[in-house]
Amino acid sequence: MLRYRCLTAITILVFLTLSGCAVFRDTPQTDAYNRFAIRAAQAQLWNEAIFRWKQVINIDPDDSKAHNNLGVAYEAVGNMDAALTAYQRAAELEPENKYYRLNYRRCRIHLRRSGADSKDTLQMEEDEFLSPEE
């Protein structure tokens, strides 16, 4: 019985180590930039965050996280066109991600309320990027 428990503990340890490796699996540099940029964004240093996420995109143009986060940062500084482009790119790269769709939808709703976006465009793009059940 004791041997089994010991074995279980060792197995847990091995899996935890492996899962740790899986989280930081590749591109440690872009991940580090992303984490740094998120901290900057939390401190409301949006320009610094934009600079970092642009660096991530320069390294890996298909990083959907960076595109989404860049969209949030652009929205925070009031650059709505760039924000929409970034959200669209993130949704194109990873259409199933609920956070990208949520950000994108909120941005469009906000634009529609402020009169800068037409209802037809919103519907068209929602049909394109968003699944009907959400």
Add this chain to the structure above:
Amino acid sequence: MQMAKNIGLLFVMLMFCGCGSAATRVSIPVKVESEIDINRYSNFAVLPFVPEKEAGRNEELPEDIGEEIASILRSGLARQKHFEVVSTQETARLLIGETIGQEWLSDTEHLSQLGEYFEVKGIIIGSFHFYSDSRPRRYYGERYSIQRQRYVMDYQDYMQKTYILSLRVMIFDVEAEKVIWDEAYRRSTAEAHTIGSFIFSQAGPQANTMRELGKRAAMEFTREISPHYEREDRYLVN
């Protein structure tokens, strides 16, 4: 067998941990546009507010409380860069000889003439209804009983007096001679009284409470008609 089951379960859990992407919620400022056309309605005259007579139950208030509400609204609007407001002194000077009554709220012709006289695009006018509602309440709590050596349930009766202000604000378009905004803002505040303090409060002045509630209602109106920033949540993906 049991161990294999445990390992399988653990493996599935860890797989989900590794695959899931965590998100950080951040709040960003978003610009909220005015609910009126601020390019068209850029200058206003704010007329003194009138008490609603048919509503009844108005508390005893000073005569000039309607003018005070208008003054609060004027100073709130004057702080917004998009609006120009006729000053309190100028308004008082231009209204010499006029008796403001509730009939003004529906007299579009007269309001239009006043607007031309004031040389403004819009006139802000409205009415107020201020009253209080008192109800007995019971507060349940616990107290320590020395006899029983433990906490026991206890209650205390008190009077809850709620002051309610209903402020109706209208914006009148001088050129088109029509009302473009007609909203009621209801604000309330409550205070707890014993029987003794309740009697005193009935006799005491209530103008300060009214002013405070008027300030809150005026702030909400100003916020609605001027562009401002609000905070909204977005998700940053780690």
